[in-house]
Amino acid sequence: MAYLAISDGATDIQATDPTYLYQRIFFFLTTSPTTALILAAVFVFICQMKINLTNAYAGSIAWSNFFSRLTHSHPGRVVWLVFNVTIALLLMELGIYQALGAILGVFAIAAVSWLGSLSADLLINKPLGLSPNYVEFKRAHLYDINPVGTGSMLIATTLGLVSYLGVFGDVAKSLCHFISLGSCFVFVPLIAWITKGKYYLARQSPELIPMIELAKQRNPKYVTLTCGICENAFETEDMSFCSAYMQPICSLCCSLDVRCLDSCKPQASIGQQSDYFLKLFLPKGLVKALSSRFGRFASLLLVINIINAALMMLIYRQMAPSSLSEEALLKDTMLALFFTLLIVSGVLSWLFVLAHESRVVAQKESNRQTRKLIREIDAHQETDKALQHAKEQAERANEAKSRYLTGISHELRTPLQSIIGYAQLLSEKANTPSGHQNGLDIIHRSGLYLADLIEGLLDISKIEAGRFDLYRNTVDLPKLIDQLNSMFAMQARSKGVQFQAKILAPLPQHVITDEKRLRQILINLLSNAVKYTPKGSVLFEVNYRNQVAEFIIRDTGIGIKEGHLKRIFDPFERVRDVSTGNLPGTGLGLTIVKLLTEIMGGDLQARSVIGEGSEFRVSLMLPWVSQGDGSAYEYKRIVSYRGYQRTLMVVDDDPVVRGLLSDILVPLGFNVLEAADAESCLDELESCSPDLFVLDVSMPGMDGLSLAKLLRDRAYSAPIIMLSADAKENQRKPDEQAAFNQYLVKPVNNSALLDAIKHWLVLEWVYQETELDTLALTALKKTVSGNEEPYQDVLEDPSVATIPDHESVRELMAFAEMGYKKGVRGVLDQLAKKDVIAQTHLQQLESLYQGFQFDAIAQYIQTNSQLMCEVSEKPNDEPQ
Numbered sequence: 001m002a003y004l005a006i007s008d009g010a011t012d013i014q015a016t017d018p019t020y021l022y023q024r025i026f027f028f029l030t031t032s033p034t035t036a037l038i039l040a041a042v043f044v045f046i047c048q049m050k051i052n053l054t055n056a057y058a059g060s061i062a063w064s065n066f067f068s069r070l071t072h073s074h075p076g077r078v079v080w081l082v083f084n085v086t087i088a089l090l091l092m093e094l095g096i097y098q099a100l101g102a103i104l105g106v107f108a109i110a111a112v113s114w115l116g117s118l119s120a121d122l123l124i125n126k127p128l129g130l131s132p133n134y135v136e137f138k139r140a141h142l143y144d145i146n147p148v149g150t151g152s153m154l155i156a157t158t159l160g161l162v163s164y165l166g167v168f169g170d171v172a173k174s175l176c177h178f179i180s181l182g183s184c185f186v187f188v189p190l191i192a193w194i195t196k197g198k199y200y201l202a203r204q205s206p207e208l209i210p211m212i213e214l215a216k217q218r219n220p221k222y223v224t225l226t227c228g229i230c231e232n233a234f235e236t237e238d239m240s241f242c243s244a245y246m247q248p249i250c251s252l253c254c255s256l257d258v259r260c261l262d263s264c265k266p267q268a269s270i271g272q273q274s275d276y277f278l279k280l281f282l283p284k285g286l287v288k289a290l291s292s293r294f295g296r297f298a299s300l301l302l303v304i305n306i307i308n309a310a311l312m313m314l315i316y317r318q319m320a321p322s323s324l325s326e327e328a329l330l331k332d333t334m335l336a337l338f339f340t341l342l343i344v345s346g347v348l349s350w351l352f353v354l355a356h357e358s359r360v361v362a363q364k365e366s367n368r369q370t371r372k373l374i375r376e377i378d379a380h381q382e383t384d385k386a387l388q389h390a391k392e393q394a395e396r397a398n399e400a401k402s403r404y405l406t407g408i409s410h411e412l413r414t415p416l417q418s419i420i421g422y423a424q425l426l427s428e429k430a431n432t433p434s435g436h437q438n439g440l441d442i443i444h445r446s447g448l449y450l451a452d453l454i455e456g457l458l459d460i461s462k463i464e465a466g467r468f469d470l471y472r473n474t475v476d477l478p479k480l481i482d483q484l485n486s487m488f489a490m491q492a493r494s495k496g497v498q499f500q501a502k503i504l505a506p507l508p509q510h511v512i513t514d515e516k517r518l519r520q521i522l523i524n525l526l527s528n529a530v531k532y533t534p535k536g537s538v539l540f541e542v543n544y545r546n547q548v549a550e551f552i553i554r555d556t557g558i559g560i561k562e563g564h565l566k567r568i569f570d571p572f573e574r575v576r577d578v579s580t581g582n583l584p585g586t587g588l589g590l591t592i593v594k595l596l597t598e599i600m601g602g603d604l605q606a607r608s609v610i611g612e613g614s615e616f617r618v619s620l621m622l623p624w625v626s627q628g629d630g631s632a633y634e635y636k637r638i639v640s641y642r643g644y645q646r647t648l649m650v651v652d653d654d655p656v657v658r659g660l661l662s663d664i665l666v667p668l669g670f671n672v673l674e675a676a677d678a679e680s681c682l683d684e685l686e687s688c689s690p691d692l693f694v695l696d697v698s699m700p701g702m703d704g705l706s707l708a709k710l711l712r713d714r715a716y717s718a719p720i721i722m723l724s725a726d727a728k729e730n731q732r733k734p735d736e737q738a739a740f741n742q743y744l745v746k747p748v749n750n751s752a753l754l755d756a757i758k759h760w761l762v763l764e765w766v767y768q769e770t771e772l773d774t775l776a777l778t779a780l781k782k783t784v785s786g787n788e789e790p791y792q793d794v795l796e797d798p799s800v801a802t803i804p805d806h807e808s809v810r811e812l813m814a815f816a817e818m819g820y821k822k823g824v825r826g827v828l829d830q831l832a833k834k835d836v837i838a839q840t841h842l843q844q845l846e847s848l849y850q851g852f853q854f855d856a857i858a859q860y861i862q863t864n865s866q867l868m869c870e871v872s873e874k875p876n877d878e879p880q
């Protein structure tokens with residue numbers, strides 16, 4: 001631009017003026033002097049703005065860092081930016097640069113001293129080893145004041161100022177900045193040597209070393225530590241160990257913290273340092289007086305007013321009054337201003353000293369409280385650890401218990417499978433004498449009851465382990481109650497206790513609930529009632545209203561003490577006294593009942609009076625449905641299936657199970673191939689291809705799951721049903737689950753097995769419904785209404801004949817229907833003497849009479865005589 005201007009005729013002087021140059025350039029471009037002038041002005045304005053804004057931004061960073069160090073608070077860079085930009089704009093726009101030129105010259109003395117001290121430290125002290133070989137910047141590791149830097153800066157600034165004021169002559173005055181700079185290079189090494197460089201570092205953080213080692217192991221390439229306050233990760237050079245928080249802290253958080261009161265370096269605070277410094281020159285008493293409240297006030301006031309005086313002197317000199325009167329006026333004004341400021345600074349200093357003191361006191365108190373809290377938290381953490389340990393131990397014990405339970409249930413399930421399976425099979429066999437039917441039913445039901453108990457034990461461990469599934473089945477409610485009734489009436493009678501089931505409101509035929517769990521709840525309560533009632537009666541009442549069923553189990557047994565009533569729901573809690581001493585039990589029943597009721601969203605209430613009896617009430621939401629979903633009890637007996645003959649391969653190492661499955665399946669028309677282990681199964685497969693596999697899971701040699709996988713690998717696509725005594729079906733690995741189609745847990749209900757076969761082979765069953773089945777069902781249903789199982793007795797004992805159509809029987813029936821007690825008593829006595837009806841019937845009728853159940857007596861007579869009548873009408877109609 002200068003070359004262009006000069007070649008265009010501009011003078012050398014003009015070529016040094018940027019504004020002129022811009023103007024020339026814009027003139028070249030626009031050829032209009034006015035436009036060129038305007039453009040040059042705009043350009044200069046933009047450039048100045050840019051320079052000033054950039055400087056202001058840089059300055060704001062410096063200011064904010066400086067203030068956050070000094071005041072331990074973060075005023076915010078934006079504030080400083082605005083502040084600096086405003087100053088920059090004011091200076092620029094108001095043209096006060098010139099006015100400040102002289103002041104800036106003085107400021108430059110301080111700036112040169114500062115930079116000189118830094119340079120001297122880096123260039124002389126570090127190479128000579130007078131200062132550490134690195135630059136420490138973290139507040140936590142530094143003294144508030146390092147006499148090397150601060151001292152040399154002060155001395156250099158003073159020397160520079162004195163020279164500037166012309167005390168050392170004119171040459172020194174013009175060289176004042178150089179005097180400051182040069183003195184730094186003398187005083188910095190000198191003070192460092194005198195003080196032996198001990199004020200460079202107040203402390204280090206050896207506590208961080210193990211943490212750094214750990215961090216190195218985690219990531220050797222990029223070692224960082226996390227600040228305990230802001231929780232950000234920083235390089236280790238930026239971190240210290242904070243003794244107030246007992247955590248690593250980053251340099252920024254450390255700079256800003258006011259609460260620690262520099263507890264990490266008590267000897268390095270400005271107060272301590274100045275005390276130490278003053279004691280070198282002044283008597284102890286005086287130093288003590290200086291550090292008192294008044295002493296601090298006086299020192300602060302003195303420092304502020306020295307600075308004030310210096311500033312005013314500077315202004316006074318800069319203003320350079322031209323006449324004597326002006327000088328006198330300026331002097332008076334300055335003095336008046338100084339003394340006014342002295343009063344103001346006095347008040348402010350006093351306030352400052354007080355505010356500082358109270359802040360320190362408050363902070364100390366707050367720190368004391370914090371320490372107390374931290375101690376408390378530590379104590380809690382200790383307790384927590386102990387609790388955690390105890391919990392882990394308890395959990396381990398619980399796991400061991402669960403393993404034990406799982407193991408024992410595994411052992412019980414296999415024999416139970418045979419008991420239940422054969423009982424069901426025999427009861428469905430056409431040639432089974434009808435008198436055995438009831439016995440078989442009871443074996444079957446009791447087997448299921450045992451299986452349920454095992455399930456119960458497993459359930460508790462499942463619930464405790466958080467693995468518990470609730471199913472939704474359509475349940476035939478009256479039938480369920482029938483079954484419970486017949487099951488417990490038998491038990492009760494065998495110990496001479498009356499058992500009565502009463503339905504208090506019309507029940508829906510089908511409800512939705514988890515049948516197994518509902519059964520479990522009621523069985524537990526009913527068996528307890530019978531078990532803990534040595535004499536008297538047990539009453540089982542069922543009420544149903546607004547979709548809520550209420551089951552009330554009332555007994556006249558031994559009762560429970562009030563204190564025990566709360567405890568009995570806890571696992572393994574049993575009341576042990578003279579009356580219950582010998583009764584078997586695990587103490588798990590009520591725990592299961594309570595857990596199940598809660599899980600099913602129901603309510604369980606217990607009341608009891610010791611010596612008088614107990615009452616347990618279970619309320620459950622059992623939504624009513626109009627039809628069963630087909631999963632409800634199937635009364636029809638399967639005799640075969642439609643379509644061609646299917647081949648099933650049963651692989652089980654237990655010959656009893658294999659035999660049972662064959663006995664169930666062969667009569668239905670299946671071709672059943674048996675194999676005792678995986679190897680023989682694979683051998684057999686060479687000559688046949690089954691339509692379905694039933695595999696036992698645990699077998700010696702290759703187990704069932706491995707066999708299933710092998711079969712899938714060899715491209716056998718036939719459905720595979722796993723049969724196992726291990727109930728952990730939910731915990732199978734996904735690849736294991738892919739190998740089989742269904743997992744049945746032993747003991748498997750025959751119908752469940754048949755359902756599974758039907759499902760996977762897409763079969764259609766052929767049923768045979770016999771009249772006997774229908775009648776049996778009718779009779780079963782009738783027993784619910786309060787009498788004691790007439791049906792059961794008849795079937796139980798084959799020697800029991802029907803109740804004959806005798807005159808006395810009809811009389812008894814009539815009296816019973818009328819509720820005529822004396823009459824019934826009389827006829828019963830007659831019958832006892834005459835030997836008209838079988839002894840069993842007589843006992844039944846007698847016990848019904850004892851319970852004043854006249855309706856039940858009538859019904860009993862009707863059922864037993866009628867039942868046998870109808871059957872006898874078709875004596876040869878035996879099912880196939």
Ligand code: ADP
Pocket residue numbers: 524528529532555557558559560568573574575576580584585586587588589590591613614
């Ligand atoms: P278990 O019957 O196996 O001992 P439970 O959990 O079913 O365990 O019952 C816990 C305890 O509650 C029993 O040991 C018994 O003392 C008491 N209990 C439960 N039901 C009754 C009842 N109907 N009458 C008297 N005591 C009962």
